[in-house]
Amino acid sequence: MSRPTPRHTARRTVVAAVAGALALATAGCGATDALVGLHPAPAEASAAAPLDAEGATGIAARLLAAERAVAGVPGAKGDTARAAVLRGDALLLANAVAARGQAVATTAELSKAPEPTVLAQSRGRGWPRAILATTLDPTTSTQVLHVMVSLTPTDPFRIASSVGMFGGAELPALGSEQAGAPFVEASDGTGLVLSPEKALAAYAAALARPAPSKPPASVSVDDAFGAALAASAARQSKALGTLASLRQRHVAIPKGTVAFRLADGGVVAFGLLQRTDTIAVRAGAKELVLPRRYAELVGKTKVTTSVSLKSLEPVVLIVPTEGDVTAIGASEILVSGTGR
Template identity: 60%
Template sequence: MTRHPASPQGRPVTRPGERVRRAGAVGALALALATAGCGVPDTLAGLHPAPAEPAAAEPLDGDGAQAVTARVLDAARAVATDTGKKGNRARAEVMRGDALTYANALAKAGAASDGEGALGTASEPTVIAQSEGRDWPRAILATTLDDATSTQYLHVLVSRKPTEAFVLEASVPMFGGAALPAVATEGTGSPFVDPSARDGLAMSPDKALTGYASALRRPEPEKEPKGISAEDPFHDALTASADRQAKALKKLATLRQKHTADPKDAVAFRLADGGAVTFGLMTRTDTITVGKKAKELVLPTTYAKLVGSRKVTESMSLTSLEPVILVIPADSGDVTAIGATELLVSGKGS
């Protein structure tokens, strides 16, 4: 696969007025990972019924992958803010895994999908890599650019059966200036990696997610997780926010943050250099405990709505979802994050 040059914002370089183009020579994604999920009607992704025998099916060409990606992302955006059970069912027809979990939480929170979620605003997708073989599962890795925020998004679409259309399984914004390493050399493919297996990597994708979650804990861990680098914009933003909260609370209350990896729907596949890229989900719990010198804490409106009370006398906890993209080196080196976002989803207090 030919790797695109990147601009300082971590996106393919284009001339003014020129649209982002699809990669001309894309690598294969010969998949070997199976995760739980429901099938969807082919019509939702604009596909014709797939043949009964996988061996007889032709792989998508570049234009076909481009069309499928655009239709799936458009369908996902169309139902992104639909509420209630009806909205959840509509999203389940075009999404699965972490993408579905985040989208349902986003709709419940009442947030808009244009730039505040993990889809970004509508833009023509660029296909980075796609399956070339005749077997299932099949995948497409694509990117879109949110022009309003200059944010690049990475999307993973997967079809797991001949009778199943492509659905969105992961969708995460990249950090400004971050770059995805080459996915695969042309003709060799980029197979999915079992998230629970190390398989020639510095650590398994599951362990990488757990380690990164531990590195973000506050107060900071006494011993840094081995093989994990948390020197990235997401860590810096969390630290700055926590510092501001701690300063505002002074001695009236204490703040603790715990990040927990949820790898059950993680998606990982091999990179050209032997490493792997992993799309996973973490849950963050912020706990504020009222100190002895304070009788109560008066909450801002946003928190009060989640907690169900304007005041707390003992403690308050807030829960956020955090999709993340990690790059795992082959054999040695530190795991690094190249993208992440967060969404406040619930709270409780006493």
């Protein structure tokens, strides 16, 4: 399915009326007279002109402002409010963050949201549709990529993913402004070294600690995120010494993956990983005293067997037609933990 168009690509929105066909049953002998003013309801429009640049920018700005407004709303009320603005990976992340009472890792703390720039829109006149936009977080100088998706003519755009880019990373061109950038199904590996969903799975596997003896083919973790995770794991393992062992496992959560075709035939894929850090107490140790951050999450200050910590990791991958899959953006949010 097709979707985004590059920067400043947009078109006019056409509001489609939806209604089902009305069947009229008549009784009596030969009752064939038509009822004045009663007509079949119009069918749902399956195609309409894409947004223009101004319209797409307006939708992106409205959604980002709404996201900030509902970010910290607690409980069921907050979940409902966020579901009206977010979907997919973005909704899963936001609800997990809100459940922990954390500060949202977007622009929620800013007095005024950064103005979005539309990079691309969906190709074609049908649905689903998407807008790819970017903002600059002035507090961290981080460029954040946002994907907004509308599934049907009556489904409003919602934010499906927001991921900060690495410093110095670049998003390759997404095609001409007139043609737009087509959607790519997560399972479609046509012309690519891997399909988007397989690329996410391979990237997740390559991040494991201890490192896999046979790293996945066609994927590289020599990026800022991979380096930071490796350094952190090394520090933790050194601190634990002979008292405990550390293992990190990453798995892809493919359901919310969104991907767009690049101008060079490759793909940019937005996906979500889940990391599980397992610290196992070794036989020679009596117990482990947890740092305050982990103790609050786990609900205890000491463990005698193990502690398990789960984090969600939104990522943006470039899947090429040849060469290695690489990441241009990622972050992590610690969401839950258990200990025994």
